Amino acid sequence: MAADSKTPTKRWQWLGLVLILLFALAMFMGPGPGLRLVNPEPSADSEALRFLGLPVIYAWGLFWYGIQATAVVTASLTLWKTDDE
Amino acid sequence: MPDPTTPDLGLLPHFCLAGYLLFLLGIGIWGVRKSRSGEEDYYLAGRGQGWLVSSLTIMATFFSSAAMLGAPGAVYKEGVVFALFALNVPLSGAAIYVLGNRIRKLGHNHGHVTPADLICKHYGSSVALRCLVALIGFLYAVPYVVIQIQAGGIISERLFAGEHAFEIGACLLSLVTMLYIMIGGMRSVAWTDALQGALLMTGMLLSGLAAVAALGGPSAFFEKVNDLPHTSLSVPGTTGSFTPEKMFTLCIFGALGSMIQPAQWMRFYAAKSANALRRSAVIFALGLTACFLFGVMLVGLGGQVLYPLAKPNTDGVFEYRLQQDTNTVAATEADLAKRLDNGAKPLPHPDVGTDSRDFDQIMVVVLKRHLPELLGPVGLLLGTLIIIAIMAAAMSTADSNLHAMSAVLTRDIYGGVLRPGASEKSRLWVGRGVIAAATVLSLGMVFVSRSSESFDPIGMIMPMSILAIAFSSQLLPVTIDVLFLKRGSRQGAIAGIIAGMLVVLMFSPIPAILTGSDSAVVGLFARLKQLADIGFCGVVVNVTVFALVSLKNKTN
Numbered sequence: 001m002a003a004d005s006k007t008p009t010k011r012w013q014w015l016g017l018v019l020i021l022l023f024a025l026a027m028f029m030g031p032g033p034g035l036r037l038v039n040p041e042p043s044a045d046s047e048a049l050r051f052l053g054l055p056v057i058y059a060w061g062l063f064w065y066g067i068q069a070t071a072v073v074t075a076s077l078t079l080w081k082t083d084d085e
Numbered sequence: 086m087p088d089p090t091t092p093d094l095g096l097l098p099h100f101c102l103a104g105y106l107l108f109l110l111g112i113g114i115w116g117v118r119k120s121r122s123g124e125e126d127y128y129l130a131g132r133g134q135g136w137l138v139s140s141l142t143i144m145a146t147f148f149s150s151a152a153m154l155g156a157p158g159a160v161y162k163e164g165v166v167f168a169l170f171a172l173n174v175p176l177s178g179a180a181i182y183v184l185g186n187r188i189r190k191l192g193h194n195h196g197h198v199t200p201a202d203l204i205c206k207h208y209g210s211s212v213a214l215r216c217l218v219a220l221i222g223f224l225y226a227v228p229y230v231v232i233q234i235q236a237g238g239i240i241s242e243r244l245f246a247g248e249h250a251f252e253i254g255a256c257l258l259s260l261v262t263m264l265y266i267m268i269g270g271m272r273s274v275a276w277t278d279a280l281q282g283a284l285l286m287t288g289m290l291l292s293g294l295a296a297v298a299a300l301g302g303p304s305a306f307f308e309k310v311n312d313l314p315h316t317s318l319s320v321p322g323t324t325g326s327f328t329p330e331k332m333f334t335l336c337i338f339g340a341l342g343s344m345i346q347p348a349q350w351m352r353f354y355a356a357k358s359a360n361a362l363r364r365s366a367v368i369f370a371l372g373l374t375a376c377f378l379f380g381v382m383l384v385g386l387g388g389q390v391l392y393p394l395a396k397p398n399t400d401g402v403f404e405y406r407l408q409q410d411t412n413t414v415a416a417t418e419a420d421l422a423k424r425l426d427n428g429a430k431p432l433p434h435p436d437v438g439t440d441s442r443d444f445d446q447i448m449v450v451v452l453k454r455h456l457p458e459l460l461g462p463v464g465l466l467l468g469t470l471i472i473i474a475i476m477a478a479a480m481s482t483a484d485s486n487l488h489a490m491s492a493v494l495t496r497d498i499y500g501g502v503l504r505p506g507a508s509e510k511s512r513l514w515v516g517r518g519v520i521a522a523a524t525v526l527s528l529g530m531v532f533v534s535r536s537s538e539s540f541d542p543i544g545m546i547m548p549m550s551i552l553a554i555a556f557s558s559q560l561l562p563v564t565i566d567v568l569f570l571k572r573g574s575r576q577g578a579i580a581g582i583i584a585g586m587l588v589v590l591m592f593s594p595i596p597a598i599l600t601g602s603d604s605a606v607v608g609l610f611a612r613l614k615q616l617a618d619i620g621f622c623g624v625v626v627n628v629t630v631f632a633l634v635s636l637k638n639k640t641n
Contacts, residue, residue, distance in 0.1 A: 026175075027172070027333065027336065031169040031333060031335075032332065033333060035169070035329040035332070036320070039320045039329075042315060049311060049315070050307075053307050053308070057166060057319065058168055060169075071175075072179055076367045080182050080363045
C-alpha cells in the first residue's frame with residue numbers, strides 16, 4: 001500500500017525534473033548561448049541565413065518556443081493539476 | 086505633430102477613443118456597484134478572480150506600451166535577434182503558477198495584501214525589511230506610470246491633428262485611469278484590464294497580419310525579409326548590443342523580475358483558486374508569446390523592408406545612416422561596429438523619424454499608412470482600433486501600477502510604519518489620495534520634460550525604467566527562500582536586498598555623476614552591462630550576501 005502511494009509521487013518527481021531540464025534547455029538554446037550554433041558567419045552566403053524560407057534565427061526561436069510550450073502544457077495537465085484544491 | 090505623409094483619419098479616432106474611454110468609465114462604475122466595503126475588496130477584489138479575468142489582467146499588467154511600440158521598434162532597429170526576446174514570456178507564464186500559486190495560498194491563509202506582508206510575516210516583522218520591499222515596489226511603479234502617461238500623449242499626438250493633442254491625450258489617459266481606480270479599486274482595474282488585455286492581444290496579432298499583407302503575403306514577406314542586411318538577420322543585431330549571453334540573462338531576469346513586482350503579486354493574491362492561476366499560466370505562456378512572435382515582431386521585420394535602415398550603395402554594399410553628434414553620416418555594414426563604438430547612433434528611415442530615438446514610431450507608421458491602403462475604410466477602422474489598443478496597453482499598465490503603489494504606500498508605509506493603528510477606512514482614503522497624488526505628479530513630470538530644455542525628468546526616468554525590472558529582480562532570492570527553501574534569516578534578507586540594489590544602482594547614471602563619466606568604475610560597469618543583464622548582476626551579489634549572512638546567523 002505504501003509502495004503504491006509512493007509510485008505516482010516518484011513518477012511526478014521524475015516528470016517534474018525532466019520538464020524543468022527541458023525548459024532550461026529551451027531557455028539556454030533559444031535566446032541564449034545556443035544561438036551561436038546557428039548564427040550565420042559574416043561571410044556566409046544568403047542561403048545560410050534562411051531555413052525553410054524563414055530567417056534562420058527566427059526559425060530557431062519558433063522551434064524552442066514549441067519546446068517551451070510543450071513543457072508548460074505538459075506541466076499544466078499533469079503536475080500542476082494534482083496540486084489543485 | 087501630425088504626419089503629413091500619412092492618410093487623415095478624420096473624426097473616426099475621436100469617436101472610437103471617446104467610446105472606449107466612456108466604456109472604461111462604465112466598467113469603473115460597475116466595479117463600484119459590485120464592490121463591498123473593506124481593504125481586501127478594494128485591493129484584491131475579495132480574492133475571487135476567476136481564470137479569464139486573472140489571465141487577462143496579468144497579461145495587461147505585464148505588457149505596457151513598450152510591448153506595442155518598444156518591441157517592434159527594437160526589432161526594426163536591431164533585426165530578428167530581438168524577436169527572440171519573446172521567449173522570456175513562457176518563463177513568465179510558468180512563474181504565474183510556480184511562484185504565483187504559493188503566493189496565493191499564503192495570501193489567502195494569512196490575509197496578505199502586499200508583497201511586504203508575506204515577506205515580513207515569514208522573517209518576523211521588521212520595519213527595515215518592510216520599507217525595503219516597499220521601496221522596490223515604488224521604484225518599479227513610478228517610472229512605469231510616467232512612461233505610460235507620456236505614451237498616451239504621443240499616441241494622441243499621432244492620432245489627432247491639433248496644437249495640444251499631446252497634452253489633451255496625456256490628461257485624458259491620466260484622468261480616466263485615476264477615476265476608475267479610485268472609485269472601483271481592484272475590481273474596476275481587473276475588469277478594465279480584461280477588456281484592455283483582449284484588445285491588446287487582438288491588436289498585436291492584427292498588426293502582424295497588416296505588416297505581412299503590406300508586403301504581399303507570407304511567402305513574399307519572408308522572401309523580402311531574407312534580403313535584408315546580414316546584421317539584421319544575425320546575432321548580435323545592428324548595434325551589436327544583443328549577444329546571446331546578454332539575451333539569456335535578460336530573458337530570465339526580465340521575465341521573473343516582471344512577475345514578482347507588486348501589481349502582479351497582488352493579482353496572485355486576488356486569484357480565486359489554483360485552477361485560475363494554472364489556466365492563466367498556460368494562456369499567458371502560449372497566447373502571449375504567439376502574439377509577440379507572429380504579431381508585433383513581424384511589424385519590426387516588415388518595417389525594415391518597407392522603411393530600410395540601410396540601402397545598397399553603387400557597389401551593392403549596404404550603407405547605414407548614422408547620427409554622429411549633430412551630423413548625419415553614412416557607414417557600410419563593415420564599418421558599422423567601429424562607428425557605433427565611436428558614439429554614432431543608427432537612424433531610422435526618414436519617413437519613420439529623424440531622430441535616433443524614433444525607431445518606436447514604426448508600429449504607428451505601418452498601421453496608419455499601410456492598413457488604409459490595403460483595406461480602405463475597414464483598414465482605417467482597424468488601424469484606429471489597433472492604435473487605441475496601444476493606448477489600452479499604456480492604461481492597463483498605468484492603472485495596475487498606480488493601484489499597487491497605493492497599496493504598498495498605504496499598507497506598508499502609512500499603516501505599517503507611520504500610523505500602525507490607523508483604521509481600515511482611513512487607510513482606504515489615504516490609498517485613494519496616493520493614487521490622485523501619484524497621477525498628478527506623474528502628469529506634471531511629463532509636462533515639465535516636454536516644456537523645459539534644462540530639466541528633463543523623463544530623460545532620467547527612461548534609464549530608470551530599465552533599472553526598474555532589475556530592482557524588482559532583487560526580491561527574487563527572498564521570494565524563492567520564503568516559498569521554497571525557508572533557510573534564510575531576516576538579517577540575510579535585508580543585507581542581500583541592500584547589496585543587490587547597490588549593485589543595480591552602480592549601473593545607473595549615479596556613479597558617472599559622482600566619479601565622472603570616464604572613471605574606471607563607470608567603464609567596468611559599462612563593460613559588465615554589455616555582457617549580462619543588470620538584474621542578473623544584482624541577483625548574483627544579492628544571493629551571495631543573503632546566503633553568507635544567513636549562514637553566519639545560523640552558526641551564531
